[in-house]
Amino acid sequence: MWEPQKQEVLDTAQKMSQRGFVVGTSGNVSLRFKDSVGRDLVAITPSGRPYDTMKLNDIVVVDLDGLRVEGELSPSIETMLHTEIYKVRKKANAVIHTHPVYGSIIAVAGLEIPAILDDQVTQMGGEIKVARYALSGSPEMTANVLAALGPRNAALMANHGAIVLGKSMQEAFTNCQLLEKTAQVYVFALALKNVTTLPAEATEVEKAFFNAVYGEG
């Protein structure tokens, strides 16, 4: 069942791997959808499987408590991170967790990315915070990531990687690329020792735009 949803997860996971957002079997991708009785389900990549040989039926379907509804394989060990985000962020329908190079540089340095680019604020909600370190798959990691996300669509994870959300999978993947671009720009601007942040008035207007589209209020 749910072939179109599983296909979307598979296609995005393979794209994420091919474009270098993860190395090996790391990272995970999920899509939230409703079943025929209106229950929220989540299609998610399995634990520890290479992306290039991953098949449609390797994608696991779980409920919002992380319990497996369909599939033979174990869902990602970071499944709770995805389901807890969906519980809090009602407008989010796709979550992508990656280990990108420039995002990881910022996350290792423990630096927050201030609002430096227009599209960063309109698409991801502003500054990019770094979630405090916690072991992968632990409830503490989920709590730290939710705190770093706040109302925004992207965060970095200390000594680990990045996480992005979107209303759709396409949007989440765009944010995946946008976060890495923003991190790369910030790393080079820091190297040039001259970081100019966006004017406060621009950030305010762009945050209002973001909240109108993505705000949960």
Ligand SMILES: [Zn+2]
């Ligand atoms: Zn990870």
